[in-house]
Amino acid sequence: MTLKLHHSLLISAALLAACATLPEPKSATEIHDQTLTLDTHIDIPLTYMTEIDPTGPTELQVDLPKLAAGKLDSGFWIVYTPQGEMTEAGYAAALDIARTRVTAIEALTDTHSDDFELALTADDVRRIVGEGKHAVLIGMENAFPLGPDLSTLDHWAEHGVRYMGLTHFGNNQFGDSSNPHAERDGGVGKWGGLSPLGRELVERLNDRGIMVDVSHTGKKTMMQAADLSRTPIIASHSGVKAVADSARNLDDEQLRKIAEVNGVAQMVALGAYVKVQTPEQVAATEAAAIEFGISSRAEYNALSKEKQAEVDARREMIAAMEPEATVADFVDHIDHAVSVAGINHVGIASDFDGGGGVDGWRDASETEAVTAELVARGYSEADIAKIWGGNLLRVMEAVEAGALN
Incomplete structure (x- = not known):
């Protein structure tokens, strides 16, 4: 045997030995099991924790058995208020709705503390999930219940609200909506973006360590909020216009702006915005x-x-x-957002029990299907961890660090 052949055989043997010791690629199930999953938009009915017990099997898309089956670790439970008239009576009605929902969320974590715990910080989320419980955060969808001034903002911060959507369907006292009300608003914006009170709200949210949420805002409102905010903003549940041209979805300029300010756009699995x-x-x-x-x-x-x-x-x-829209259609939005904004600026929101759900991810029990689709498209385990919650927690930490009180 020649020296050259002997050397080649030794190299081949070494390569074979190295290959034999390489671990098998992880399955989608293994990756999903080991990833902290965070859904930034879970709605609740007004009868939550009174007529409906979410720890037992329910007709809701999110309850304890479904969370366990789908290994959905954490999420933002939503204090949603529909947009009403900007009058004393309108504000009072909105405040009553918001109080009902935040009381229900607090009752969930107080009554069922073995399974749910309220999270106030990004570190809380990691700790709670590490202890085998579901981390519950609170997001406010529509700042309308704050009324004509910001005197109640501290109250909501103290009750655990960690992101606040500036508007919803219809313009409000803080800014223009992506969907102005046909009758009340005449189908057009009112303020040319943020109102003076809206600008003050962005600054005060920064001060209190609450993330500024621009889902449901008009484009001018969103761009102005991004420029004004001292800390990264989020779009808590939005799709992308390039895939589905809805007024509710973000165009590429908006995606680039969110990346520019180190924020995150949470892609929403609501069929009408997916397809x-x-x-x-x-x-x-x-x-x-x-x-x-x-x-x-x-x-x-x-x-x-x-x-x-x-x-x-x-x-x-x-x-x-x-x-109807499928999980694959939903991940098309993630793909496009990643291609425009980058892997560090994209996340996931179901909008379950608020209209969300697509074929293949109809409720929390099917959450692994999203991870499986990401794996099938070649996303790495590290990238999937960013999309499923890492990016949002990074933004949350930055907002916490920027708070003044």
Whole structure:
């Protein structure tokens, strides 16, 4: 045997030995099990913790059995208030709704402390999940309940609110919405972005260590908030326009701005924003809205149970006109956001129990399907950890560090 051949055999043997010791690639299940998962938008009904016990099997998309089955570790439970009239009566009604929801979230963590714990910081989230419990954070969707001034902001901070959405459907006292109300707002913005009080709110949220949430805001409102905020902003539950051209979704300029300020855009798994309706579906939806006299969630909620059932049946008929959005369609939004904003600026929000859910991820029990799709598309374990919560926790830490009190 020549020296050259002997040397080649030794190299081959060494390579074979090295290959034999390489660990097998992790499965999607293993990666999902080892990743801290955080969903930034979980809605709750007004009957939460009174008529509905979320620790038992329920009709909700998120309850304890479903969280356990899907290994969804943590999330922001939402204090949602529909946009109403900017009057004394309107503010009072909104405040009552917000108090009902935050009381329910506190009752969840107080009553079922073996399974749920309120998290106030990013470190709290990691600790609570490490202890085998679900970390519950609080987000406020729509700042409308604050009323005509900011005197109650400290109250909400003390009750655990850690992000606040500036607007919802319809302009409010803080700024213009991505979807101005057709009648109340005439379908157009009111302020040209942030109002003077909205600018003050952004500054005060920075002071109190509360993340500024720009989902549901108009583009000018969002861009102004990003420039004004001393700390990174978030879009707690938004899709991307390049994939689904909805007024609620973010365009590429907005995605780049969020990255520029080191924020994060949480992609939302709500079918209507993941995959827009066809022209035929739009026409049918508009006809149904006129027929039933509804143009908002609040108007739908005001209907009788019988009428709601009729509306639901009609919506199902309209949805069936085209294949519904899937997990793959949802991850298309993640792909695009990553390509524009970068891997450090994208996250995940279900909007469960607020309209969210796509084929394959209909409730919390199917959460692993999202991880499986990310693995199938070649995302690394480290990147998946960023998307599933690491990026949001990084922003949360930066906001905490920037707080003045």
